[in-house]
């Protein structure tokens with residue numbers, strides 16, 4: 005008896021595509037160690053690298069941008085961040101002794117100030133000059149609301165610490181969190197520039213990780229500011245036009261819209277759900293480090309639990325690798341998307357489409373910024389471009405603007421997005437409550453101009469004219 009096997013039909017390209025699978029990653033954008041183009045660029049910015057809760061009465065060994073370091077709080081309260089190995093015989097300072105004014109190596113007692121100055125070399129003869137000749141590498145630390153930030157670039161290029169307008173708002177409880185991922189930083193950072201994955205990964209893939217309204221494909225518009233950019237995700241939910249606005253600033257700062265908004269009525273200039281950075285640990289490990297913002301009214305359905313926010317965890321779905329494997333397979337989240345691209349994603353084997361224009365844009369902009377620093381130029385610093393508290397836009401606005409008879413709704417969403425962005429940006433000269441009130445007034449007036457449809461009253465006609473002339 006002969007057994008016959010039907011050969012599956014189709015064109016199988018496994019062997020052919022192997023060539024692409026062996027393609028190299030893109031080190032100009034991915035590699036972060038000392039002396040690398042991207043590493044040098046990132047070293048021009050203040051970046052958070054630890055939660056201050058992690059630092060107790062012992063030194064904390066950390067790795068940032070491929071450098072092994074020790075973070076400690078000397079007994080006077082100041083945080084120090086120094087190279088891991090003692091400048092004397094290279095014993096690791098993770099075994100050091102914390103004292104008033106600094107950290108002392110356990111091996112021969114050399115003591116270091118937070119800036120790496122050698123304070124004492126007790127085993128050396130009194131006349132020894134070794135402590136004035138040697139020193140330990142150290143980086144400055146700024147501590148703010150539970151996060152420790154450092155600047156690891158050349159001292160002469162150190163920018164002022166950028167203070168964004170969301171860092172200290174009345175009625176806002178900010179809770180820090182930090183989650184590690186075993187992959188390159190760019191994969192994590194790019195996820196924030198990809199508004200379309202929300203529609204699929206978070207909503208349609210298996211279950212709704214946020215709210216049903218996210219399933220609607222948003223209209224996306226990008227807006228540039230001298231110190232960064234933001235984009236609007238605009239959707240219609242019944243009579244409501246819902247704008248979810250995300251701040252995106254290189255190298256890795258993001259402020260998204262709210263996490264659990266309910267677009268069932270007007271909301272004017274709601275603020276962001278998080279302020280988040282992506283800090284490389286090394287080339288294949290990355291931390292997401294952020295504050296979650298909790299304000300009255302941000303979570304009308306009571307979906308969140310602020311006790312879920314902290315070291316290694318946050319209150320929204322799929323941000324870490326701590327879930328059972330089968331659950332991750334059945335219901336993957338952001339972590340599974342970026343970590344499963346591999347330790348370093350290979351761009352040559354991707355096929356970018358229309359929905360990837362944010363990703364393409366950020367890679368292009370990042371590459372240009374890295375090359376500028378390589379060419380000896382200064383990195384763009386928000387704190388220098390905008391002198392003072394830096395205005396940001398992230399958050400939600402919901403306007404009651406029903407679909408207009410005889411008008412293309414997709415065009416209307418785009419028009420509204422541009423007008424709302426214009427109203428936001430027109431208040432950049434103001435701060436705090438004054439700015440919020442100004443923006444709210446602008447949004448309310450604009451919303452009111454649409455009531456009754458464009459055929460009724462002067463304001464909507466004006467919109468028609470502007471729409472035709474392309475002014476909006």
Ligand SMILES: [Fe+2]
Nearest residue numbers: 201202206338
């Ligand atoms: Fe996501």
